[in-house]
Each structure stands twice: as structure tokens, then as C-alpha cells.
Amino acid sequence: MPEIHRLDSRDAEFASRLDALLTWESVADEGVISIVNEILGAVRERGDAALLEYTARFDRLVLDRGSDLEVPAERLAQALDSLPSAQREALHLAAERIRAYAERQRLESWEYTEADGTVLGQQVSPLDRVGLYVPGGKAAYPSSVLMNAVPAKVAGVGELIMVVPAPGGEFNELVLAAAAVAGVDRVFTIGGAQAVAALAYGTETVPAVDKIVGPGNIYVAAAKRQVYGTVGIDMIAGPSEILIVCDGQTDPDWIAVDLFSQAEHDEDAQAIMLCPDADYIDRVAAAMDELLAEMPRADIIRTSLRVRGALIRVRDMDEAVALANHIAPEHLELSVAEPDALAARIHHAGAMFLGRYTAEALGDYCAGPNHVLPTSRTARFSSPLGVYDFQKRASIIRCSAEGAGVLGQTASVLARGEGLIAHARSAEYRLSDQKD
Structure with missing residues (x-):
């Protein structure tokens, strides 16, 4: 079968091993x-x-x-x-x-x-x-x-x-x-x-x-x-990523190919699965072994899985959610019986694919949401590309005479506190105009 990291959240070195897998640095030396x-x-x-x-x-x-x-x-x-x-x-x-x-x-x-x-x-x-x-x-x-x-x-x-x-x-x-x-x-x-x-x-x-x-x-x-x-x-994007959270009830062939779908991008791509069922993880590994030979980009997939891929056994689905938020993946598949309940607890992901029938590849091409997504854990603070990335916002302020009086007094006090007297006088001139 293709070499891939096998991790268990119960192991003492799990956290350090996971973080080492997640680390990706640009080669722009x-x-x-x-x-x-x-x-x-x-x-x-x-x-x-x-x-x-x-x-x-x-x-x-x-x-x-x-x-x-x-x-x-x-x-x-x-x-x-x-x-x-x-x-x-x-x-x-x-x-x-x-x-x-x-x-x-x-x-x-x-x-x-x-x-x-x-x-x-x-x-x-x-x-x-x-x-x-x-x-x-x-x-x-x-x-x-x-x-x-x-x-x-x-x-x-x-x-x-x-x-x-x-x-x-x-x-x-x-x-x-x-x-x-x-x-x-x-x-x-x-x-x-x-x-x-x-x-x-x-x-x-x-x-x-x-x-x-x-x-x-x-x-x-x-x-x-x-x-x-x-x-x-827009962003400085890293290699493509997929994280699959599975309850062990999805056809293992589906999960295997979903992992391949991102691993085939390039050797630095990352494909990870989280599941509490050890027997099911073995079944996915066996499916990967059987199906890899059918992939035209098998060499790229094999390298990607060996270097950055992982099949991870978790204690339960609560831990899977916590790890998903820590990983903050570009693509997150929730291949579980009740995906909406899990999705409500996900705070960090570029795009979420809910349910057993929602392959990430659909989002790459034609589902509708954008496939330009934050990578390398930047989903903690970034969002998918969208219309808002091509729009600008300008603030509008139009003071009435009465409003200039109220705001001018406050601005004057704060400006003088900062030692910016021209700022204060600019606001105060409007006040004197109202007194005349």
C-alpha cells in the first residue's frame, strides 16, 4: 500500500507529530x-x-x-x-x-x-x-x-x-x-x-x-x-489540502479517492483523515492500496501521502472536531451521519463539504462557492475569495450644524489630549460659527 503516516491521538507524541506534518514553509529562499x-x-x-x-x-x-x-x-x-x-x-x-x-x-x-x-x-x-x-x-x-x-x-x-x-x-x-x-x-x-x-x-x-x-x-x-x-x-497560497472527518460508515473507496483528489495536485499537497474506528482506517488504507494503481498521477499521490499524508485515529467525534479546528484545513469533508451538527462547531475551515455524497471535487469545479481558499492553517483568520475581494468600502460622514457642535466638542477634547492643536481648532471653528 502507499506509505502514509499512521497516528493515534492517544500516543504521547501525537501533538508534536501532527504539528510537524502541518508545518509548511515557502521555498522562496x-x-x-x-x-x-x-x-x-x-x-x-x-x-x-x-x-x-x-x-x-x-x-x-x-x-x-x-x-x-x-x-x-x-x-x-x-x-x-x-x-x-x-x-x-x-x-x-x-x-x-x-x-x-x-x-x-x-x-x-x-x-x-x-x-x-x-x-x-x-x-x-x-x-x-x-x-x-x-x-x-x-x-x-x-x-x-x-x-x-x-x-x-x-x-x-x-x-x-x-x-x-x-x-x-x-x-x-x-x-x-x-x-x-x-x-x-x-x-x-x-x-x-x-x-x-x-x-x-x-x-x-x-x-x-x-x-x-x-x-x-x-x-x-x-x-x-x-x-x-x-x-x-489575494493571498500567498500554499499546497492544496484536504481533511476528512469520517464516522466509519462511508464507503472506504469513496474516502480513499477523496484523499487522492488533493494528493494528486503535487508532492507537497496534504491529505488527512480523522476517524475513531481503527478497523475502518485499515479498510481505507486497503482501498488506497487497491485504487492507487488506477490513478494516472500515482507517483505524485504516493509522494504526497508519504511526506505529508496521515490516517489518524481519534478518541471520538468531539476530539475530531477539536483537531479539525486546530488544523484549520483548506477543504474539510464531514463524511458523517449528521454533518450539520458537526459543522456548527467548526470555526476554522476554508470550505466545508457536508455529508457522504459531497465530494470535495465538486467544489473545485462547479458547486458554486469559490475554490480559491486559505491554506496552511490561514483559515484561522482568512476567508475564501469572493466578490468582496473586488470591492472597496469608503466611509461617509455628513454632519449637520447641530451634529458638528456635539462631535466638535468631543473631538476638541481628544485632539488637545493628543497635543494635536490644529485638529482641535479645525473642530472648534465649527463651534464658534454656530455661536455667531
């Missing part, structure tokens, strides 16, 4: 950061010329002019039209479900009026321009295009710019088709840290954006971290 900074500086200083050089060097794609980096809108439409009908219909259905869910997330402006006529409120507006990074080559995920682009469009983002590398000039047709379905406005064939730099600083061809979203390799992640502040970013 000084060497990576140095390369990224060099690329960021070159694109900032030389614009399109640097983009063309890096595209030829890293993607083996030689282009003559900066304008050649842009993919025509007709090319996106062509990709969509040329898909097999089943894939085209699946893209449309997934986009519709993501859009329907996102529509319910949209923040609205509001205000209220106090007794003296002072108005307080909040004005919500979309970001002007957003950049969407999409990996190219083998790590091409059209589902990520939909999950990032559709909420941005629902939020009302003025312009959505997508960047995607095309190694050797080859595009993933599903990615281009997904961009067409999602309503992406412009697409550029650039990738890596140079694409992040172009989005953050702008070039002669690529417009600067207000926020960059989307997954990428370690160089992309490091570049996003470096440009944060010049632009906003």
Missing part, C-alpha cells in the same frame, strides 16, 4: 527572491523590452513587439467554439453556478441618519482594474479562470486583465475558452515574475492594475509578495 527582484526591476525600468526578453528566455516564445504579447479576443472565441460540446457546456454550467453564488455575496452601500441630521454610511465601489494570473503549460486550470474572473465581473470590476504563459507558443485551449466564458477583457501571453511586474507597474502594452489574483509557482508567489503595497493581492 534568498536566491529566489534575488531573481524575482531582478526581474521586477527590469520590467519596471524597461517595460515591454524586458517582457519580450524574459518571454523568449523562459517560455521559448520569440515575439517582435510588445503588442504581439496580447492575445486577440477572436482567439478566445475561437478556442471556445472549437471545444467539444460537452466541455463547452460544462464551462458554461460551472460559470453560471459560480455567478449565481457570487451574486449573493455582493456588498451594498448603506447609510443612516441620526436624530440631529448627521448622516453616516458606507459607499461600496468595485476596483477599476484587476489582473488575473493563470499558470500555463501542464499546470493549466480553466476552473481557476472561472473562480477568479466571475466574482470580479459580478463585483463590477471595470477591466479584467489576464496573463498566461504559452510555453513554446502553445496555449491550453480550455483556459482561453474559460476566459471567453467569464468575460475577461484582455489577455497577454506572459508568465512568471515578469507578468506580475507588468501587472503591478504597467508597461507600454500591459496596463497597471489595482489588484493581482490567481495562483502561480514559487517565483510568482514571491513576486506577488514583493509588489504588495504597490498593488493588492
Whole structure:
């Protein structure tokens, strides 16, 4: 069977062994950061010329002019039209479900009026321009295009710019088709840290954006971290994760493949199951052994399970809930008889999948909620990507004369207490105006 950690919460060293498994550190060492900074500086200083050089060097794609980096809108439409009908219909259905869910997330402006006529409120507006990074080559995920682009469009983002590398000039047709379905406005064939730099600083061809979203390799992640502040970013995501809490009554084949579904992402992905039934854990392990040979990405799954996977025996479901909150997983499956009761006690999870029939993979593609989720225990303080990530809030304050009097007195006292006399006088001038 595939090697996987077997833990028991009764063991004295359980807590330290679990925390060692959960620990994941970015491999963005000084060497990576140095390369990224060099690329960021070159694109900032030389614009399109640097983009063309890096595209030829890293993607083996030689282009003559900066304008050649842009993919025509007709090319996106062509990709969509040329898909097999089943894939085209699946893209449309997934986009519709993501859009329907996102529509319910949209923040609205509001205000209220106090007794003296002072108005307080909040004005919500979309970001002007957003950049969407999409990996190219083998790590091409059209589902990520939909999950990032559709909420941005629902939020009302003025312009959505997508960047995607095309190694050797080859595009993933599903990615281009997904961009067409999602309503992406412009697409550029650039990738890596140079694409992040172009989005953050702008070039002669690529417009600067207000926020960059989307997954990428370690160089992309490091570049996003470096440009944060010049632009906003969504998050610095780690490897994919799944935690399954099972009562021992679900078909073990289902659980085995659910664990595989995240382990197959890459060797650093993490798949963990919690269950109080030792015999059932053995049955899941046996199912994993039997089914692994059927998986095309068996080598990746095997490495992921050996390095970071675990089958954990817990005392009872109460302990399973406590451990789930400690782990704070990206994806949490509650494969139990009464999942709602357990879900009410979960405080830290990116997304919860309730019941035996709810495979996490449905959330990856078409259930509706976003699959861009906090990883590496950041679900303790972070949330899934949503429409709200593409909206801004501005406070509104409109004082009546009476309100300025009441608030001005309080502001004056506090400002003088802080030694900020201009602040105090600013408030006090309104008071003297009322006395005249």
C-alpha cells in the first residue's frame, strides 16, 4: 500500500507529530527572491523590452513587439467554439453556478441618519482594474479562470486583465475558452515574475492594475509578495489540502479517492483523515492500496501521502472536531451521519463539504462557492475569495450644524489630549460659527 503516516491521538507524541506534518514553509529562499527582484526591476525600468526578453528566455516564445504579447479576443472565441460540446457546456454550467453564488455575496452601500441630521454610511465601489494570473503549460486550470474572473465581473470590476504563459507558443485551449466564458477583457501571453511586474507597474502594452489574483509557482508567489503595497493581492497560497472527518460508515473507496483528489495536485499537497474506528482506517488504507494503481498521477499521490499524508485515529467525534479546528484545513469533508451538527462547531475551515455524497471535487469545479481558499492553517483568520475581494468600502460622514457642535466638542477634547492643536481648532471653528 502507499506509505502514509499512521497516528493515534492517544500516543504521547501525537501533538508534536501532527504539528510537524502541518508545518509548511515557502521555498522562496534568498536566491529566489534575488531573481524575482531582478526581474521586477527590469520590467519596471524597461517595460515591454524586458517582457519580450524574459518571454523568449523562459517560455521559448520569440515575439517582435510588445503588442504581439496580447492575445486577440477572436482567439478566445475561437478556442471556445472549437471545444467539444460537452466541455463547452460544462464551462458554461460551472460559470453560471459560480455567478449565481457570487451574486449573493455582493456588498451594498448603506447609510443612516441620526436624530440631529448627521448622516453616516458606507459607499461600496468595485476596483477599476484587476489582473488575473493563470499558470500555463501542464499546470493549466480553466476552473481557476472561472473562480477568479466571475466574482470580479459580478463585483463590477471595470477591466479584467489576464496573463498566461504559452510555453513554446502553445496555449491550453480550455483556459482561453474559460476566459471567453467569464468575460475577461484582455489577455497577454506572459508568465512568471515578469507578468506580475507588468501587472503591478504597467508597461507600454500591459496596463497597471489595482489588484493581482490567481495562483502561480514559487517565483510568482514571491513576486506577488514583493509588489504588495504597490498593488493588492489575494493571498500567498500554499499546497492544496484536504481533511476528512469520517464516522466509519462511508464507503472506504469513496474516502480513499477523496484523499487522492488533493494528493494528486503535487508532492507537497496534504491529505488527512480523522476517524475513531481503527478497523475502518485499515479498510481505507486497503482501498488506497487497491485504487492507487488506477490513478494516472500515482507517483505524485504516493509522494504526497508519504511526506505529508496521515490516517489518524481519534478518541471520538468531539476530539475530531477539536483537531479539525486546530488544523484549520483548506477543504474539510464531514463524511458523517449528521454533518450539520458537526459543522456548527467548526470555526476554522476554508470550505466545508457536508455529508457522504459531497465530494470535495465538486467544489473545485462547479458547486458554486469559490475554490480559491486559505491554506496552511490561514483559515484561522482568512476567508475564501469572493466578490468582496473586488470591492472597496469608503466611509461617509455628513454632519449637520447641530451634529458638528456635539462631535466638535468631543473631538476638541481628544485632539488637545493628543497635543494635536490644529485638529482641535479645525473642530472648534465649527463651534464658534454656530455661536455667531
